[in-house]
Amino acid sequence: MEATKACISIRHVSKQFGKQQVLKKISLEIMEGEIFGLLGPSGAGKTTLVKQLAGLDTPTSGENFLLQEKMPSLKLIEKVGYMAQSDALYGELSAKENLQFFSALYGLKGKKQQQRIEEVMKLVQLSDHLHKLVSNYSGGMKRRLSLAIALLHEPEILILDEPTVGIDPMLRKSIWEAFYELKNKGTTLIVTTHVMDEAEKCDRLGMIRNGSLIAVGTPEELKQKTNSATIEEAFLVYGGA
Amino acid sequence: MRITALIIRILRQIVRDKRTMGLLIFAPILVLTMLHLVFNGNDYTPKIGFVHIPESIVDQIDISDEKITEYKNEKEAKEDLSSQEIDGYVVFHNQSPSIFLEGSDPTVNGAAIKWIQTVLKPLQGNEPSLEPKVDFLHGSAGMGQFDYFGPVLLGFFVFFFVFLIAGVSFLRERTTGTLERLLSTPLRKWEIVTGYVLGFGIFTMIQATIIAAYAIYVLDMLMEGAFLYVLLIILLLSFTALTLGILLSSFANNELQMIQFIPIVVVPQIFFSGLFNLETISEWLRWIGPFTPLYYAADALRDIMVRGYGWDEIYRDVFVLLGFSILFMIVNILALRKYREI
Numbered sequence: 001m002e003a004t005k006a007c008i009s010i011r012h013v014s015k016q017f018g019k020q021q022v023l024k025k026i027s028l029e030i031m032e033g034e035i036f037g038l039l040g041p042s043g044a045g046k047t048t049l050v051k052q053l054a055g056l057d058t059p060t061s062g063e064n065f066l067l068q069e070k071m072p073s074l075k076l077i078e079k080v081g082y083m084a085q086s087d088a089l090y091g092e093l094s095a096k097e098n099l100q101f102f103s104a105l106y107g108l109k110g111k112k113q114q115q116r117i118e119e120v121m122k123l124v125q126l127s128d129h130l131h132k133l134v135s136n137y138s139g140g141m142k143r144r145l146s147l148a149i150a151l152l153h154e155p156e157i158l159i160l161d162e163p164t165v166g167i168d169p170m171l172r173k174s175i176w177e178a179f180y181e182l183k184n185k186g187t188t189l190i191v192t193t194h195v196m197d198e199a200e201k202c203d204r205l206g207m208i209r210n211g212s213l214i215a216v217g218t219p220e221e222l223k224q225k226t227n228s229a230t231i232e233e234a235f236l237v238y239g240g241a
Numbered sequence: 242m243r244i245t246a247l248i249i250r251i252l253r254q255i256v257r258d259k260r261t262m263g264l265l266i267f268a269p270i271l272v273l274t275m276l277h278l279v280f281n282g283n284d285y286t287p288k289i290g291f292v293h294i295p296e297s298i299v300d301q302i303d304i305s306d307e308k309i310t311e312y313k314n315e316k317e318a319k320e321d322l323s324s325q326e327i328d329g330y331v332v333f334h335n336q337s338p339s340i341f342l343e344g345s346d347p348t349v350n351g352a353a354i355k356w357i358q359t360v361l362k363p364l365q366g367n368e369p370s371l372e373p374k375v376d377f378l379h380g381s382a383g384m385g386q387f388d389y390f391g392p393v394l395l396g397f398f399v400f401f402f403v404f405l406i407a408g409v410s411f412l413r414e415r416t417t418g419t420l421e422r423l424l425s426t427p428l429r430k431w432e433i434v435t436g437y438v439l440g441f442g443i444f445t446m447i448q449a450t451i452i453a454a455y456a457i458y459v460l461d462m463l464m465e466g467a468f469l470y471v472l473l474i475i476l477l478l479s480f481t482a483l484t485l486g487i488l489l490s491s492f493a494n495n496e497l498q499m500i501q502f503i504p505i506v507v508v509p510q511i512f513f514s515g516l517f518n519l520e521t522i523s524e525w526l527r528w529i530g531p532f533t534p535l536y537y538a539a540d541a542l543r544d545i546m547v548r549g550y551g552w553d554e555i556y557r558d559v560f561v562l563l564g565f566s567i568l569f570m571i572v573n574i575l576a577l578r579k580y581r582e583i
Contacts, residue, residue: 056421056424072582072583074427074429074583077427078427084425086417088418089417092253101247104242105427109242149422
């Protein structure tokens with residue numbers, strides 16, 4: 001049996017901002033239906049890489065392919081859900097109005113729209129706060145609403161930049177349960193994080209440091225190969241410490 | 242569909258932000274009212290000349306007043322009038338007075354007519370036919386200073402506030418990351434710009450209608466032409482303000498930097514809007530006028546409101562304003578390439 005298809009293929013991607021090289025010749029394949037974690041300290045280039053996958057940036061050299069098509073493409077954008085590091089919500093509007101706005105951008109309307117709004121809000125446990133103004137939301141609630149918006153149009157690929165920052169452990173657990181549920185439905189998830197214990201929950205990990213991909217593998221593999229007990233130690237070994 | 246969503250969102254945001262909405266509507270009303278009161282005040286005492294003044298009148302008024310000059314014949318009075326020594330004079334032919342005014346300054350006109358009427362009033366008691374006839378060297382009756390520059394100010398305030406608020410709201414879209422989020426959806430770049438133009442356009446229509454109606458019907462600003470033409474010009478002007486605001490917002494990193502564009506981009510437009518006589522502006526500066534949207538809008542608004550002209554006289558201004566908007570929109574769409582290439 002052939003292994004699951006590559007859903008995302010990053011080929012020799014480099015990115016330069018002026019003189020600063022942010023990404024150095026990254027090549028990586030992400031399989032359909034897996035949760036892939038991009039692990040690295042802040043400033044390593046994680047956000048730059050996922051932005052390219054979301055179509056918001058282009059490589060200086062190299063190419064990104066999503067579902068066998070070259071990014072950026074408007075057709076692909078519809079199949080991707082992207083949640084940025086900043087919450088990017090309209091504070092003057094209620095949660096519902098924010099959801100209505102973004103779902104309309106994806107062409108969801110009427111009953112279907114309402115149904116999706118209810119579903120995603122239940123998933124992030126915000127159903128009781130649907131009519132509240134976003135400016136009255138706490139930081140964690142905003143983060144969850146932001147996630148809910150990324151899920152609205154049931155994307156095939158979900159790109160989440162630091163999705164669980166500022167969310168308490170209980171809720172983080174339930175959010176990860178939601179991720180697994182999505183994965184079981186066939187969604188491919190890319191999650192960036194700098195929290196090591198969160199990295200353990202991913203199917204596979206890519207470690208990024210100073211713009212270079214230093215290791216790829218399942219959390220177990222990475223630990224075994226480096227004889228480490230934790231991902232953190234493994235990261236230090238690969239980082240040359 | 243996507244544009245509609247964007248329009249609804251923008252209108253919702255404006256309605257939610259009561260203070261900004263208040264600023265957009267009431268600030269222009271407040272300033273226009275103040276200008277109305279300042280410039281249509283009647284405190285000025287006119288300098289009046291009397292020619293062939295009958296004895297019966299001399300008895301009744303204090304001719305020794307320093308503002309009053311007596312003339313032996315009309316020619317002398319006319320000379321003084323031309324050199325602006327006096328603001329106007331009264332001539333008596335067979336006991337019936339007629340007034341001749343210099344006329345270039347509406348404030349002075351009003352004051353002079355009022356003064357003369359007050360003085361002559363006691364004479365009218367038993368002779369109702371003594372209503373004086375009024376002639377002007379320049380200008381016309383009934384026109385106030387406010388009427389002359391009111392249309393320009395109407396345009397200016399709309400430009401000013403729409404520029405600022407559209408610019409700031411697009412800037413916020415950029416700094417809070419919602420622009421990035423919008424671009425991570427299938428929303429096209431032209432749809433973003435169009436949505437903004439229409440969203441703010443609808444609001445500007447309401448704003449412009451209220452402000453213009455207030456100026457015309459409450460403050461009694463001169464209005465010779467069609468109200469709809471006024472709205473058309475104001476709307477087109479607001480489109481240029483909006484698209485220019487959005488464009489310049491990409492050169493600002495925060496709200497304060499957006500405000501810094503006011504003295505550079507907005508205020509200088511006043512100088513070329515016809516508030517000051519364009520002929521008297523230094524020649525090396527005069528060429529700037531035709532590059533500012535307010536120049537055309539003010540011209541059109543004055544044509545409609547003061548001169549009562551119609552489409553034939555304003556269509557050139559309409560097309561130039563449209564051209565500005567379309568140009569700025571295209572540049573905006575190109576500028577958005579910075580955030581997403583497609």
